[in-house]
Amino acid sequence: MHKSAVVIFLSLFLLSSVLSGCGGSDAVETVTPTPPTPTEPVLDHSGLTPFNIDVIDKSEYLSGGEATTFVSNKNAFSRKPAAIIGDFQLDGFFTQGDHLFRTPDDDIGPILSTGSCQGCHLNDGRGVVPGTPTTPMSSMLVKLANGKGEADPIYGDQIQPFSIHGFIDGNALSAGFSKHDGSVSGVQLYGEAFPFIVFETITGSYPDGSAYALRNPVYKVRDLSYGAFMEDIRFSARVAPQAFGVGLLDAIPQENLLALVDENDANGDGISGRASMVTNVFATKGNDEKVIGRFAYKAQNPTVLQQVAGAYNGDMGVSTSIIASEPCLDTQLACLLAAEQENKTGDEVDLGDHSLALVEFYNRVLAVPARRGYDKDSDIWTEEVTAGRKLFLQANCSGCHTPRHVTGDAKGSELGELSLGGLTANTDSQHAQSIAVLSNQTIYPYTDLLLHDMGGSCVVTRETTDGLSCSTGAECLYVQRCEGLADGVIQGDASGTEWKTPALWGLGLVQTVNKDASFLHDGRARTIEEAVLWHDGEAKDSKETFMNYSKAEREQLLAFLQSL
Template identity: 55%
Template sequence: MNKTSMNSVFKLLCTFTAGVFISACGGSGGAESPPLPPPSTPVQPEQPLVPNPEPATDHAGLVPINPLVPDENEHLSGGAITVFIKNEDAFSGRPTPVKQDFRFDGNFTSGDHIFRTPNQNFGPLLNTSTCQGCHLNDGRGVLPKSENDPFTSMLVKISDAFGQADPTYGTQIQTFSASSFNTSDFSAGWPRHDGSINGTINLGEAFVFIRYEDLNLQYSDGTPVTLRKPIYYIRDLSFGAFVDDIQFSPRISPQVFGAGLLEAIPSEHIEALADQSDSNGDGISGKVSRVTNVITDADAIGRFTYKAQTPSVLQQAAAAFNGDMGITTTLFPNENCTQNQLTCLNDAALERNPDTPDVSDRELAMVEFYNRVLAVPARRGYNENSNAWDEDILRGRTRFFELGCASCHTPRHKTGIAKGSELGEITLTGLEANPSDIAFLSEQTIYPYTDLLLHDMGGQCEIRQETDQGLSCESGADCLYVQRCEGLADGVIQGNAIGSEWKTPPLWGLGLVQTVNPNATFLHDGRARTIEEAILWHAGESSDAQAAFLALDKEARADLLSFLKSL
């Protein structure tokens, strides 16, 4: 519930309790109130009394969520597609409605297979050869183990200072060429300084590695905590220099379950949460990401990726095929080579059936379906037999509201009608027009803990060219691009999202991230080793919440973390 709704409820309570709790509701304190006159006999009105106003509702038309008492079915985070799995398969669940329908089950299985299997025409440039290569167990990716290991489930978006693509490298660094995945030598396609300029060998575009600096903080009770601040280094540019004002945005692959439910949230519900000018004065000014649906060419609300740059699961899947794997579709029919990358263009022309999309519409629709219906894990800490939550989780839940976390991480939504694929209805042999709605994604009350809006998290970045020893340089194999940022900013502009703005990530499944993948970390670039560290990196619009968390004592912090781990 946003602060405006909470204030409305609070004022309503004050009205009904006037004269009893007047000082607690903002009335004068200290002096004793005079005795109230004895009640008089009410005069019967000539006209019927105006009926009591309807109770306040939230952005989804529901009675505002209670900060003190969980909803009856709040443990069912994904509504009808909630599954009770809490092991390494928690993000790969096949929901019951899919299991019970032969056709749905077949489409799910086929989509899963395509998600995990390399396409024969991947590349010529890529970050990984399969969807599963980034989304490990359908969960988050991992950081490289050392400075000498390339990014395999993490990537780097790039732009100039105005959000435009680099004329040579486009909008994303592809670390590998196809030879790293279609030969026995993984390093064969790694980038080398100027290695592809002569037009004879196609290599990955650039090599990125990370170093960390310690950032020390202290809670109000004196407990110390150390964060790690990433510094990004880019070397071995195979196709020459970047544009002069290049910006970098390293991003680790997120978990993918529940996407169909987020897609089915009505646009007007998301718009109702936006407050770009902070008209209610709560310090939170979330804004809607405006993007283009590439099929209809219509304006749409962005919901997916870290800066909410795609409006649908379909478009996100096709964009990932193209940008991450070098796989073409009818949505993105061109290889991810720029006109300045002759070796990439030459290799693309040698692919089997180069004028035909690498993935057919039917195959793409299956991957879309798989991603849309991947089940959401149920909450932990709730006993269905006794209808009771663990006490520390209840205390932590209340604390979550008190600290203002729910101002961005909106706990609850209700989906509208989940339309079928824009590509058509999947059949045994192809696709048919007028696909059916997906009933089990429709009209569901869900608990994803996101408003899907962009928020300014503060900070700024500086990029320099320097040697590994920190000396200034301008060119050459030993001259690296180095990005240092304050806060969570990345400097990259995408659509109407500026370099310090990020979409509020969903928190459902948060406590299972490191169960699904023990090496997983948190935040957009994986810098946070724990949920606690992720909270402490909050700044910008969330500065007040972060400061309030720092002020908590050890027990209160533990309660809040217990709640978050139950999600």
């Protein structure tokens, strides 16, 4: 027998033996593979394919979806979407709301921080930090609370630095400044107190040896008109943020935001966002269920309407149907006396619902600036921006600054339906029409609207201008020094170290709109780079990743942020 034939014979013999030894038969059994179990596609909190670190979304340059504007000059934050321009009635509402936003109400005060919405939101952008310790705060404010989050029994939860006597056409004059014990008698009306900031310099360097310098703020308060603050007082200085895009954030479904909550850091990335749950003043009677807060620095307001009404009352001393009281506490007799002299009777409020609804509409539909660094004709992003986007995501900055959301139905105002004839109140069967340009939009705000612990701590002392310890007297200031971004002020669910993630859209145009603007809640950061370097707490790992990038990589990441 040929050698190859022998090999084949032996192989068949062995195979037959093995099958026989295992109880097999002459026929080889065919095994049919089990088909894999179908799996649900992985989707993000908005029901979309997860954001891709390597592939840029086709519509990513349209930050506000259909509510995007392509204006990128000093008016970039004050534009209306094309859908509003093309509708005669909606354009009229926008124009009227814009006028009210910029014009002081007839009944501002008796005590206040500014005379109009535009007085804080300069050109619809950010406010500014006063240039000197003797310049009053006119587009930023100071919140108050003790260590338990309780408001001061005399001054409430916010310092109003001016009285109405110091305002002419909405401009602050020194006659309205506070005066030490000036209003204790209950006769003379002065602003409540004079808060100011001085800066200390902190220097440091990156691992590659590049140096940097930061401004660390020290908050001080002098000239209290109504006597001393309560024990254990804390201060939170805040610059007015830009006003655009809020209607889109208002329209993100609550369940989508709650899907981002990771309170116990289940995914182990060091980030544990919490929802700020607050009361909606328009909740159905008997329904005390809280909803997610989205607006203000600690997410204490759930809707644009409540945020606007709160600003009118706390910042301008203007009452509305939502907050009908004047900003005077029962202990402020001079303030109460001035309020009685305002030009209204009975239960009238300073700003009627029609005007309030117009300002709400204006705020909600202010357009979002488009991203820069993209050529629509060629569908190409600049290399710097593309590389910076990848570095941003690799550093897990998106763990808080969630890039993309989808809005739901942007319901009409809770105040009623605007028309050329006025305002028609909502009924059980009829509600104001939804705002189409804000509804069902894919947007790129870069925020999760959740609370995050940014670390730090604060100490309040009493000192003279020379830094000597004191306890009472006109020369005895309140002084608060903090480490990191903490303010020590509890507001609602937010602790003294927690802040809501701010939206990053429009970031690169902030100083185009207002050359004197700066960054972070109190304006301490003069540049975007400084703002990144202040991150700590839950953001510490991302900040350290940024610091460990090469100089070229850091510049790419900053170029990406400038493009937003």
